[in-house]
Amino acid sequence: MTESLPVARAVDHGFAKLMPDVDRPRAWLLTVDGAPQSYVDLDEPAHLEFEYARRLGHVLDTVAAEGRPLDVLHLGGGALTLPRYVAATRPRSRQDVVEFDRGLLEMVVEHLPLPDGASITVHAADARAWLEAAPADSADVLVADVFGGSRVPAHLTSVGYVREVERVLRAGGAYLANLADSAPFAFLRSQLATLGTVFPELALIAEPGVLRGRRFGNAVVVAARQPFDTGALARLTASDAFPARVEHGAALRAFIRGARPVRDEDAVPSPEPPDGAFGIG
Numbered sequence: 024m025t026e027s028l029p030v031a032r033a034v035d036h037g038f039a040k041l042m043p044d045v046d047r048p049r050a051w052l053l054t055v056d057g058a059p060q061s062y063v064d065l066d067e068p069a070h071l072e073f074e075y076a077r078r079l080g081h082v083l084d085t086v087a088a089e090g091r092p093l094d095v096l097h098l099g100g101g102a103l104t105l106p107r108y109v110a111a112t113r114p115r116s117r118q119d120v121v122e123f124d125r126g127l128l129e130m131v132v133e134h135l136p137l138p139d140g141a142s143i144t145v146h147a148a149d150a151r152a153w154l155e156a157a158p159a160d161s162a163d164v165l166v167a168d169v170f171g172g173s174r175v176p177a178h179l180t181s182v183g184y185v186r187e188v189e190r191v192l193r194a195g196g197a198y199l200a201n202l203a204d205s206a207p208f209a210f211l212r213s214q215l216a217t218l219g220t221v222f223p224e225l226a227l228i229a230e231p232g233v234l235r236g237r238r239f240g241n242a243v244v245v246a247a248r249q250p251f252d253t254g255a256l257a258r259l260t261a262s263d264a265f266p267a268r269v270e271h272g273a274a275l276r277a278f279i280r281g282a283r284p285v286r287d288e289d290a291v292p293s294p295e296p297p298d299g300a301f302g303i304g
Contacts, residue, residue, distance in 0.1 A: 027051075030134050034126035036171070041102075041134055051135060053102040055127070058173055061102030063135055068107035074265040075201050075241035078228045079166065080108055081259040082245055085252050086164060086197045092116045096162040096191065098150040098179070099169035100124075102131050103143070110141035118143045121153045123169075151178050154187045162191050167200040175202060175293035180213075182220050183287045189221045189248075198222065198246040203293055206236030210293050212282035215244060215275070220284050222246035226253055226271040227278070228260055234268060239296055 027043035037056040044050035050064040050072075062072035071077045083105070087093055092115040097106055100122030109116050118141075122128045125147035137143050146153060150169050165188055169179055178184065188198050198218070204211040215225055226245040233240035245251065257269040270278060 030130070032126075032130060034130060035124045036127070037124075039127055039130055041130070051102065053131070056172070060170075061104045063102045063104050063107065065135060068111040068138065071104065071108060074230065074267070075243060076104055076108075077263055077265060078243045078260060078267055079105060079168070079199055079201060081256055081263070082197070082199050082228070082243065083109060083164065083166075084112065084259065085255045087113075090114070093163040094118075094161065095164045095166065096154075096157065097121065098154065098165070098167045100128055100131070100145065101168065102135055103137065103145070105166055105168070106143045107138065107141070110138055110143060116142065120145045121148050121150050122146070123149055123171075150176075151184055151187070154184075154191060157191045159190050160193050163193055163196050165192055165196070165198050167198070171292070173203075173296045177290040177292045178287070180210075180217065180293070181285045181287045181290040182217055185217055185221050192248075195249050196247065197251060200244050200246075201241055202244060203239065203241050203296060205233070205239035205294070205297075208236075208278075209282075211242055211244075212279050213285050215279045216282040217284040218244065218246040219279065222248055224248065224250050225275055225279075226251075226256065226269055227275055228256070228267050228269050230265065230267050234270070239294075 030041040040054045042052045047064050049066045053061040064070045071080045090113060092113050095109055095116060095118045097120040100120045106118045106120055128145055128147050202211055202214060219225060224247040229242040230240060232238055253269055253271045260267040260269055
């Protein structure tokens, strides 16, 4: 077997590396400026390595009947981990991926080719600009995993942005976002309040240590106009190798209480992670 060698190059917004996993023959870790961005196993695209990706995967598994094809819009591309996951678990799904960094997108597609027959179209564009130009009622699921460096960009945090999300989603659709914060969760609570201006159904998924304020970490939020199966989601996340809690209903309303929705003119990026929060090596 030919040994896989690391790939490194400057991309539009940083320095990217693809590093082979010594334990999995065709698996790769993508980092940008030293921060882990994505993990992909080309032989097992349904394998999700990162905790937050596994939680997003659990939501994708529960938002519709098992195996049903979906139209999915991904804001943020990385190594295209979740589009590959959806293609493997929901064949015949149609997916669009919007990634701001054209150089990164070209590097990933060149070295980690997409599976044959997967209906995945990639676009090098700003996420909000692409969203605003997208057709209404065109997506079953919208996944946002967008970080400029290690922070969610401000223009993807406001009521104006959320209204565009709602316009593009179909009536039974779901919005999933990967965010990051720490106690007292000013950013996370404001994001849930912002989503709540449009979506009556909300859930928050996070590791208990993060929710207790012990450390900075990722949190997955889910928003929809119609109820979704929080029970099934809670069972999947609780039984995961990296267990997490699902907060919803009265407990989540109490968590959000007092937080104000974010207007475009007041929007700020997510907080800067503390040194070492996401870095490797």
